[in-house]
Amino acid sequence: MEDHFRQVASLIGDPTRATILWSLLDGRALTATELAMAADTSPQNISMHISKLLQAGLLQTKHQGRHRYFSFANKEIAYAIEAMATITVRNEIINESSKDENSGIKYCRTCYDHLAGKVAVEMTDIFLRRKLIIQDGNEFAVTRKGKGWFFDQGIQVDILSQARRSLIRPCLDWSERRYHLAGSLGAALLKKMENEDWIRRNKQSRAVIITGKGQKKFYEFFKLTV
């Protein structure tokens, strides 16, 4: 077990391989050449690293003509990478170039079946500020006021809370290092936004795009400029 952990750790630990894994984090499948570009190294080198990751079972591969697409072998890989990303390194320059700060997977993505990323965290903040939900230690709860608001959006909290599944739960966001909203309520929100075309998902990636309608609605409902 300990050996196994060391193997995984040193596998992920190499900077080039770490970059490969990071590039695949949104769930896409990339070719060797694309990965070489992302990691800024040669195709031979990438090939070597990929073969190690393949052999260890971290990646899976799919042939398509002269291309080979690589992606995570299972979801545990992605969750481990995200867990590692939540570790804060001290002395780190916080003022990273905000260039990539608002783009792609960090901005708006799915996490299991609910929304994550900057948008989700800010939305959760607004729910808290408006007292639609309250935080109590490690838990979230929907207020009476919240029940009404969600009902107006077509989400019936009472019905959701009858189900086995936990209604509402804080979920740590690796990109924001703050909590967003999970549980059946989080899932219902995502579903509603997708149904009403505020956002669109795609199979390849966990990144989510916000439609024009979505932009309007996010502002209308949450005063969020997305």
Added chain:
Amino acid sequence: MEDHFRQVASLIGDPTRATILWSLLDGRALTATELAMAADTSPQNISMHISKLLQAGLLQTKHQGRHRYFSFANKEIAYAIEAMATITVRNEIINESSKDENSGIKYCRTCYDHLAGKVAVEMTDIFLRRKLIIQDGNEFAVTRKGKGWFFDQGIQVDILSQARRSLIRPCLDWSERRYHLAGSLGAALLKKMENEDWIRRNKQSRAVIITGKGQKKFYEFFKLTV
């Protein structure tokens, strides 16, 4: 963000440091010398590695006379390590020496506020087999029969399920790669076992010892030889 991940990854990726982190996984605080023993290397070398982990904020330290005790700086570190451990490495020799298989933290430990490890996984299996709980996709639920059984143990499911907190939830076990029981029911079970002296915890470690009484009871209730 990507850089940050690479930093963390390569920090954890070195075999000696990986061993250090693994040794601290149960929540204990160890001295430099103890860590050097665990990693089978020299004190100088350990000191070098520790200082890197300290500077990065993965470890915290506490002086006590001529000793310095090292432990994780926060719980995210432990969760990241555990997430990495759940990644399966293919071609791995499954028949590891079962010597350390049944000992210490892998056998019986706490996970947040419920029981984890081999004992917890087997107990969960038995709940499922006896239909005290059932599994439905990604969720657990308590059956009518289960409610009765837990009531006999002094655990009132109806009262627990009124609370905000999720009653029952599967939680992936890194050592067993299978699910054990979390949620308020899992917490109530742990509490009961501790109160009735089936098990004892200690502040230093997440490992849990099973008392003589506990051994009898585990057999009596679950036909588990612990």
Added chain:
DNA sequence: ATAACAGTTCATTTTGCATTTAAATATGAT
């Protein structure tokens, strides 16, 4: 006071393994 122990620092050596160089294979396009 002296000795033993715990841990750190710094200069030096070693080495694992990533990278580079070079060449081969395989698929698709013209």
Added chain:
DNA sequence: ATCATATTTAAATGCAAAATGAACTGTTAT
């Protein structure tokens, strides 16, 4: 058939960082 592109394999090279050796600071025990 020929050429371009995608990827892999093998051997040679290079280097960052891990380990070692020696010396030093601080604490506890006798």
